[in-house]
Amino acid sequence: MFDFHVHTYYSDDCSIDMESYIAPAIAKGLNGICFTDHVDLEYPNDEVHFQFDYKKYLNEIEKLKDKYAGKLEILVGIEFGMQPHIIESDQSFFLDKHFDYVLGSIHTAARKELYNADFSQSGSEGKMILDYFHDMIYCVENFKCYNNLGHLDAISRYVPRGSFAAAKHMDYIEEVLRIIIKEGKGIELNTSGKRYGLPDFHPEPSILRLYKNLGGEIITLGSDSHNPSTLANEFTEAAALLQSCGFSYYSIFRKGKAEFIKL
Ligand SMILES: [Zn+2]
Numbered sequence: 437m438f439d440f441h442v443h444t445y446y447s448d449d450c451s452i453d454m455e456s457y458i459a460p461a462i463a464k465g466l467n468g469i470c471f472t473d474h475v476d477l478e479y480p481n482d483e484v485h486f487q488f489d490y491k492k493y494l495n496e497i498e499k500l501k502d503k504y505a506g507k508l509e510i511l512v513g514i515e516f517g518m519q520p521h522i523i524e525s526d527q528s529f530f531l532d533k534h535f536d537y538v539l540g541s542i543h544t545a546a547r548k549e550l551y552n553a554d555f556s557q558s559g560s561e562g563k564m565i566l567d568y569f570h571d572m573i574y575c576v577e578n579f580k581c582y583n584n585l586g587h588l589d590a591i592s593r594y595v596p597r598g599s600f601a602a603a604k605h606m607d608y609i610e611e612v613l614r615i616i617i618k619e620g621k622g623i624e625l626n627t628s629g630k631r632y633g634l635p636d637f638h639p640e641p642s643i644l645r646l647y648k649n650l651g652g653e654i655i656t657l658g659s660d661s662h663n664p665s666t667l668a669n670e671f672t673e674a675a676a677l678l679q680s681c682g683f684s685y686y687s688i689f690r691k692g693k694a695e696f697i698k699l
């Protein structure tokens with residue numbers, strides 16, 4: 437299998453070097469991994485810096501590709517934080533860069549950080565949830581440079597437990613999914629939800645089923661690892677869940693093109 441969501445020391449919230457993932461990935465029997473380090477332009481917290489040196493990143497991955505050729509496929513990706521007010525500068529970021537895979541994620545809501553969310557600043561968690569989906573709808577429709585949308589319902593990690601119920605927001609979620617399908621993009625099944633103590637992966641099964649029923653086909657599997665110990669975490673269970681939701685294939689990306697692999 438392929439793990440399409442892996443962070444390294446190129447992400448400001450991770451200190452693990454790239455090569456540390458290779459032996460564990462091979463030991464777990466993976467066919468490949470895609471590094472997806474964070475770039476969040478204008479991230480609303482000055483203490484973190486979600487940007488990295490693209491050339492250095494590419495060079496390091498190229499060296500690993502050569503060294504481990506035939507043992508593990510290594511792909512070049514990015515997890516890109518999408519925000520409505522910077523869609524245009526976001527698009528220019530990609531003019532001189534090439535990735536196998538761009539995972540577009542929402543890490544902010546109305547220019548406020550979700551991580552350590554300050555609800556007194558936003559008004560309430562209800563307002564923050566609505567801001568989150570408004571931003572998401574705008575970005576999946578107007579941002580053209582992503583392949584898949586990351587951890588669709590990850591807002592559930594950041595609001596007090598129990599205050600997010602996908603069923604209450606299904607109109608927004610359906611709109612997001614319809615746009616993604618129309619745009620020829622996809623989503624990811626991100627297995628980190630359970631590591632955060634949530635009952636499900638991201639997104640939860642009702643959203644996976646809706647995506648499938650609306651005609652969605654493109655879905656990557658990602659562990660969102662910030663440490664090799666969680667590589668491909670619960671992928672067997674994730675694959676079984678996809679099958680139970682009606683999917684026969686999961687996706688990988690090479691040079692920005694989706695390819696389908698039987699589950
Ligand atoms: Zn993310």
Ligand SMILES: [Zn+2]
Nearest residue numbers: 441443515660
């Ligand atoms: Zn991530």
